[in-house]
Amino acid sequence: MIENGAVLPMFYLPPVEYFTKLIAFKPDVVFEKEEHFPKQTYRNRANIYSPDGRQTLTVPIIKGSKNHTKTKDVKISYDFRWQRSHWMGLQTCYRSSAYFEYYEDDFAPFYEKQTTFLFDYNQQLLELLLRLLKIKMEFKFTDTYEATYPNLTDLRNVLNGKNAPDTEQKPYFQVFDERQGFLKNLSIVDLLFNQGPQTLNYL
Template sequence: MIENGAVFPLFYLPPVDYFTKLNAFKPHIVLEVEEHFPKQTYRNRTNIYSPDGPLSLTVPVSKGSKNHTKTKDVKISYDFKWQRLHWLSLSACYRSSAFFEYYEDDFAPFYEKNFTYLVDYNREQLELLLRLLKIKIPLQFTETYEAAYPNLTDLRSTMSPKIEPDVEQKAYFQVFEERQGFLKNLSIVDLLFNQGPQALNYL
């Protein structure tokens, strides 16, 4: 196991703060996949900027995926067409941003192809995001669940939709900021679609 790094949860289109921390701890990162799946977290939800303010998008998980299911075993539910809803929402919110069309073809497959496990979906998206942001991190995953990591900074429960991020975020241009002002710590795609290749400099 690596030392002097950090253990991260695996999120769906993670918030900006997540990548700020990834960039700070790289390359000594390990991703948690053995924990019991906690509900109502960024593991299966993300926040984007809509004309009406923050919009939460949630990836539904199968009904057996309760608190005693390991994260790596949580299955995505396709009982309703959530992929279509998410893609329509992303398109509607960011079509007029400077870089949505530049990245559109990279993200579209995630809303067309079915993934069985949430962890695979999130991992492949994270790999794409790191590539687009030009952040080089070898992805390592937990092999057993550990309640504590003496040699690692434990970030598994520090980033939550219910907790204000502990970092200051400088404002960058957002499509609907004239309506609601600058909204901080939205999904990384908000930064990417608005700032494009400058996103890494921002982080």
């Protein structure tokens, strides 16, 4: 049994704070896949820095039945071309960053192929991000839903856009910071595209 670890949700292009937590608790991190899917969280949305400030990218999901749907069973909707708009958004916001072209070919396939389940899509993106950051980690998952974890730090509802990050974040160069100033806790891709190999040192 894991003790002194943490239980984390699986997010879409998670914010910087997510990775500071993940690094702090690894290798004793368990990913939640049995919870009922909560709406309006980072599980299917990410914030990036656009010319007009913070921009939210949302992965649309198929509306389920009236019953609550487990996170692992939530399916991605392809009723409209959200992948194209997300990829165009990332290109528009980061094409002029120092490292976008360096990582571009790694991310492009995620905006071309269709993945059925949101959890799988997020996990595959997280695996890519960990590889690019050179963070080695074995994935462990919940196999039942537990309301509380006495031996784990429960971060399932802590990391969300409504709460201010509880970790200090030093400013780093952002493409449009002369317009809006430094924006905290954007998606990890903002840090990665701007800082490249220095990302892990920053974290």
